[in-house]
Structure formats: C-alpha cells, structure tokens
Amino acid sequence: DVKVTQSSRYLVKRTGEKVFLECVQDMDHENMFWYRQDPGLGLRLIYFSYDVKMKEKGDIPEGYSVSREKKERFSLILESASTNQTSMYLCASSFGTGRQETQYFGPGTRLLVL
Amino acid sequence: LAKTTQPISMDSYEGQEVNITCSHNNIATNDYITWYQQFPSQGPRFIIQGYKTKVTNEVASLFIPADRKSSTLSLPRVSLSDTAVYYCLVGVLRNYGGSQGNLIFGKGTKLSVKP
Numbered sequence: 390d391v392k393v394t395q396s397s398r399y400l401v402k403r404t405g406e407k408v409f410l411e412c413v414q415d416m417d418h419e420n421m422f423w424y425r426q427d428p429g430l431g432l433r434l435i436y437f438s439y440d441v442k443m444k445e446k447g448d449i450p451e452g453y454s455v456s457r458e459k460k461e462r463f464s465l466i467l468e469s470a471s472t473n474q475t476s477m478y479l480c481a482s483s484f485g486t487g488r489q490e491t492q493y494f495g496p497g498t499r500l501l502v503l
Numbered sequence: 504l505a506k507t508t509q510p511i512s513m514d515s516y517e518g519q520e521v522n523i524t525c526s527h528n529n530i531a532t533n534d535y536i537t538w539y540q541q542f543p544s545q546g547p548r549f550i551i552q553g554y555k556t557k558v559t560n561e562v563a564s565l566f567i568p569a570d571r572k573s574s575t576l577s578l579p580r581v582s583l584s585d586t587a588v589y590y591c592l593v594g595v596l597r598n599y600g601g602s603q604g605n606l607i608f609g610k611g612t613k614l615s616v617k618p
Contacts (some may be wrong), residue, residue, distance in 0.1 A: 494546025
C-alpha cells in the first residue's frame with residue numbers, strides 16, 4: 390500500500406518566518422506534487438517534481454520554493470510566510486511512467502500564519 | 504486550458520444512485536478525466552479515470568460523451584460512508600513529446616448521504 394506522509398498535521402507560524410513542509414513517500418515514485426487547498430477554490434498545484442533535483446512550476450508558485458534532494462522526499466519552503474499562505478497543504482506522488490497517473494495523497498498539513 | 508465546473512453540493516439517501524457531473528468545455532485532446540474522493544482530515548483518494556465512453560470499476564462508473572465536454576461520476580447505491588467531497592481532475596501531466604501539461608482540479612462537490 391502506498392504511503393505518503395507529511396511531517397506535521399498542524400503548524401502555526403508567524404509572518405516572516407521561514408517554513409519547511411516535508412513530504413515522504415515509500416513507493417519509489419518518480420513524481421511528487423505540492424498542492425494547496427482552500428475553501429471554494431479546490432486544489433491548486435504549487436510545484437511538482439519528476440526526478441531528484443528537478444522541479445516544475447504549477448499554477449501558483451509565487452511565494453514558494455521546493456527541494457528534492459532524495460527521491461522519496463519533497464520539501465515545500467515558504468521563504469517568508471505571509472498570512473495569505475494560511476491554508477491546507479497536500480503532498481502527492483505518482484509512479485512517473487505515464488502521462489496521467491493516479492496520484493496518492495498525504496493527509497495534509499494545516500498551516501496557520503499569524 | 505481546461506476549466507472545470509461542478510455542483511457545489513448534492514444530497515442523497517442511502518441506497519440511491521448518485522450522479523455528479525463535471526463540465527470541462529475546453530478539454531484538450533490529450534486530457535484525461537479523473538475523479539477523486541476526499542473525507543474530512545484526509546487527502547484525496549483516486550476513484551476512477553477515463554478518456555472517452557464509459558469506464559467501470561468496483562466502486563463507480565464514469566460516463567464521458569463523445570464530445571468529452573463533460574463527464575459524469577456515477578455512484579451506485581450510496582451509503583452513509585460515501586459522504587465526502589468529490590473532485591474531478593482534467594488534464595495531463597505531460598503532453599505527447601514530453602512537454603509539461605496542465606492538471607486542473609474542480610472545486611469539488613460535497614455529497615451528503617442521509618439515512
């Protein structure tokens with residue numbers, strides 16, 4: 390069974406802080422994704438990665454960066470957190486062999502920026 | 504760029520068939536249609552995926568008309584445990600040739616199943 394874990398379920402940070410959200414998958418998947426989920430807006434793709442050290446911007450990359458130093462781990466970084474980044478953050482992974490594949494999601498991290 | 508539209512909410516009773524429609528008028532030739540289910544405090548979970556006509560698995564069916572401008576997720580005989588938010592996803596991660604595609608999630612349909 391595919392398992393995607395996220396380092397925190399809930400996180401409270403202050404404006405201007407640097408925030409790291411960690412995601413780990415245990416199925417040797419090539420692709421990993423970061424989404425944010427907001428009421429009324431659904432899921433929006435921030436960044437995805439198709440290989441170690443590779444990344445692609447999604448629909449809303451502004452204010453975020455990512456890091457993928459190891460295949461199983463994908464980090465989302467908020468360089469200077471702002472209140473409009475308060476949201477639910479979801480990590481996902483997929484095999485990477487096809488053009489459109491099943492994504493396996495983690496449980497999410499609810500981030501509150503004060 | 505495909506934009507998806509789904510009803511915000513739907514109500515049903517146990518044992519009924521539920522159909523949730525997603526509109527995606529400008530779907531691209533390469534795009535697939537995928538549906539996910541999300542329970543509170545959990546990440547979305549894959550239900551079904553299709554490209555055209557009809558796809559059926561053990562939990563749902565997906566109907567896609569010939570013009571592919573909409574798709575309908577059909578849940579047979581729902582139970583209380585089917586109460587969740589259902590998202591349609593239109594797009595493809597990579598186009599033919601390897602260029603980056605687009606993945607667009609709908610805003611979700613909150614299904615409430617009553618006894």
